[in-house]
Amino acid sequence: MIKNTIQSAGLLVLLWLLFGDFVLVWFHNRVKTETYNNQYSSKEDAPDSQDQSCFCHLTGVLDDCFCDIESIDVFNNFKIYPRIQKLTERDYFRYYRVNLNRPCPFWADDSHCSIKDCQVEPCPESKIPVGIKSGNYNRYSQVANANTDIVDCEQAQDLGAINSTLSNYSKEAFEDWARHDDAQDHFCELDDETSPDADYVDLLLNPERYTGYKGPSAWRVWNSIYEENCFKPRSVYRPLNPLVPPRGGDDDGEGFYNWLEGLCLEKRVFYRLISGLHSSINIHLCAEYLLAEGWGKSLWGPNVQEFRQRFDPAETKGEGTRRLKNLYFLYLIELRALSKVAPYFDRAFVNLYTGDRQEDQASKELLLQFFNETKAFPMHFDEKSMFAGQKIEAKTLKEEFRLHFKNISRIMDCVGCSKCRLWGKLQTQGLGTALKILFSEKEIKNLPEHSPSKGFQLTRQEIVALLNGFGRLSTSIHQLHSFRALLKEKR
DSSP states (O other), rough: HHHHHHHHHHHHHHHHHHHHHHHHHHHHHHHHHHHHHHHHHTTOTTTTHHHHHHTTTTOSSSSSSSSSHHHHHHHHIIHHHHHHHHHSHHHHHHHHEETTTOOOSSOOOOOOSGGGOOOOOOOGGSSHHHHHHHHHGGGGOOHTTTOOOOGGGGGGGGGGGGGGSSSSHHHHHHHHHHHHHHHHOOOOOOOTTTSSTTEEEEESOOOOOOOOSSSSHHHHHHHHHHHHHHOOTSSSSOTOOOSSSOOGGGGGSSSHHHHTSOHHHHHHHHHHHHHHHHHHHHHHHHEEEEEEOOOEEEEEOOOOOHHHHHOOOOOOOOOOHHHHHHHHHHHHHHHHHHHHHHHHHTTTTTTOOOSSSHHHHHHHHHHHHHHHHHHOSOOOOOOOGOOOOOOHHHHHHHHHHHHHHHHHHGGGGGGSSHHHHHHHHHHHHEEEEEHEEEEEEEHHHOOOOOOSSSSOOOOOHHHHHHHHHHHHHHHHHHHHHHHHHHHHHOO
């Protein structure tokens, strides 16, 4: 009891320094929850235990890192979520170029979703900002940024001569950058942005939500990810696998989690990242569910029953809590990557170029403010504990880790629903970019201040995927707060 009091007091002081008055609300709720749990020691005694069971075990310190869930909730919901929402609404981050027509490389793709909500509406050329269409080089050109009077999309051709404004040194630097970028060890299979099949998509007009895409086709995608790419032998059975018949006592997950805990940290982290991504996507589908469909207008909103079906421990044989904890773990991984990549964007010549000077300056300021918040978080994941063994073994394991994840990014081309494929590809690329950042520490530290680097670069697509992918995780944690309130109301 004394130990718990000391820990709570210490946490209160730490959070007070970070969050001020918001902590009082959180601490009051936490004390009230602990009192509630002590008062109702059994399920039968608690008046709303059934409705709150999705969250009753979602508390405390996460495995494989020194951070607790309550601290992440407060930090995200009050500090990060409002800022990442504003940031992803800016022009630079809302347009994502993607090829949704690439064939599935692993099996015959015969499962295209015909439901209208599965479809993605490409962005008309006239709506895409000039600077985004004109290519990556423009973000480094002060001359291009000065062209604030360009308002018509037809004038984009004028920017084709942008190289004539660059010095020979800059041209060589860009060529070196391009060659290095082509050969770099990516964690994702990147779309060819120059392909005629690639389209710009306005992410704000194509939100991630429940489309009706489910069943064997969707299960096959996730089954391929878990069964063939998470370092799992076939003799180990994943609990609640919809494509495998129940195995009685073996289906409770005990054998699976005994195997998982016996893995090295890196392989255990890999599984938790994929599980966290899966959980985040499921939360979005539950929060933006098709509740009613009328003449020309559909009603979308939270579906509490769907949420409980996916995350209630009673409905999932205890899996729900593990899934949600893996979401928080993934959040910490990407938060750490964002805090580490801040120096890349701190450099004055790196612009979020769209062709609108005021828009670009405002976006850059918002981004740097956001990075300052990520760096202020005191309990970051320590990635140095990964791949820290013998040099040869660590290098081999890192390459295996990278190839497994790259394969998962290719599986996203097997998703039959276009909108699901869009957001699956974006969030997978966002996580792949985060991993690329975490394992490029030396290159980031050695970035030149006034010119592009040969050692570390991010394409615009990677930047858009990184910020929007993390925005999806931040939204998931914020939506958990909403589901908690809805479950409490149901009692």
